[in-house]
Amino acid sequence: MDVEDVKFARLLVFVNAAVPFALLLWDWRHAELGANPLEFVTHTTGMLALIFLTLSLAVTPLRKAAGQPWLIRLRRMIGLYAFFYAALHLLAYVWFDKTFSLGAIIDDTARRPYITLGMFAFFLLVPLAVTSTNRMVKLLGGARWNRLHRAVYIAAIAGVAHYYLLVKADTRKPVAFAIVIGALLVYRLLNKYFPSRTERRPARAS
């Protein structure tokens, strides 16, 4: 993979990750979001946030398993898309469900665990999005930046719990997310406590 190839790979990710958003706008404009379009937008954006969060967590295991170190260069964009869809999801809730009534939002957040968890997950993502630029990485220093960005693990767990708590009976989808995200986190734990030989080199800069 030369520089040009990586650039192109990023373009691919950028465009494809925007496809659901574009289709959502298109369907909205053509009134093709079903009988309850507001709920459809809320659920779709929430689902997309979780999907991109999961994808961002899959980058490191994938790049190690496949021996493709350049994959790391796609991670920031995937993470930012997760944040983008999460922000749309929050906006949908605040707008469609609560019509921007701050009192009602605070009341809901305090009273309903699934809202509390969703809010918590979103506000954990905010500092990660803010510190995603190269300048911020330099400013914080790699080690500190890495530590901060481990918050994404907690955000992912909170996000899945938020989803699980809201479904009525069919828990298959949230459970599927929990399994995949769980596996990606277990991979990290195993890597930490039982590092493979190739990774036990003294200088572990990445």
Add this chain to the structure above:
Amino acid sequence: MLIKKSDDIPGSEITDEKLYNNRRKFLRGAMLAGSVGATGWLYRTLNRPGDTKPQSAENDPAGEIAAGEIAEGYRTPEGEPANTFEEIANYNNFYEFSTSKQAVAVRAKNFITRPWTVEVSGLVHKPKTFDIDDLLKLAPLEERVYRFRCVEAWSMVIPWMGFPLRALIDAVEPLGEARYVKFITLYDPKRMPNQTTSVLPWPYIEGLRLDEARHPLTLLATGLYGRDLPPQNGAPVRLVAPWKYGFKGVKSIVQIVFVRDKPGTTWADYAPNEYGFYANVNPQVDHPRWSQKRERRIGEWSMRKTLPFNGYADQVASLYSGMDLNRQF
């Protein structure tokens, strides 16, 4: 990158740089377009807002049925227009077909409801198994425009066709000790594909107290908008008790049993802290996980206030006098 020099490729066969770059550009363009197509396809497949061709009144396979008398007392107030047929027929909670409200219409499309029988039994003088077409002749069909409030905090206004359940009750003459009525949905995983999963225990069971069942508002619905019920709305016959949450409205009924004791019902047994036997619409009693104070009327932008007994308090509140509705929700 290591580039091997090879002497045996004649200069004439080395691709011209311009051509190479063009090809690369072309390949990348193709990859971009192809991947966008694939992503779009994936999104569309996994996240359907409904059937690609939403079921509308025009392509509804069920024929028109004769509209009966329209009883004025049963209309919802002015300013609350009925939802469209498309909305009512494409947004359904019917777990026997799918847990996705948008997918039910598609998956129920080929559900055959003839022949069909409804067995009425239990504590009655005249138990009888009705052929669906005889059942439909039990009483003149009426149009009743009712509010419909789902426990998930959305609502509609639906012009049902049907007759009061009371007509059936009178026909079978319940015994003195009958106090509850139990309704059972068809169990047939071959025809109701989601019954192969264990999302809920099948068959779906609902129940009413006998006085609720005899209430003039309580309807056995067999149609809507002057047509036979579409399968996704509970064909060929379903229960409608408009002051209760939608899940009380058991669909595709095959059995009605009169019993002495309160029957176990599907959702109340599944999560007793979340769903009660009575399930009367009550803005004062929140679902443990969400508020019931407001509702989204399908087709409207903002939320409406939820009314006690879904707006039918003047007609049904007396059924529950002396009961603590916060505890017996």
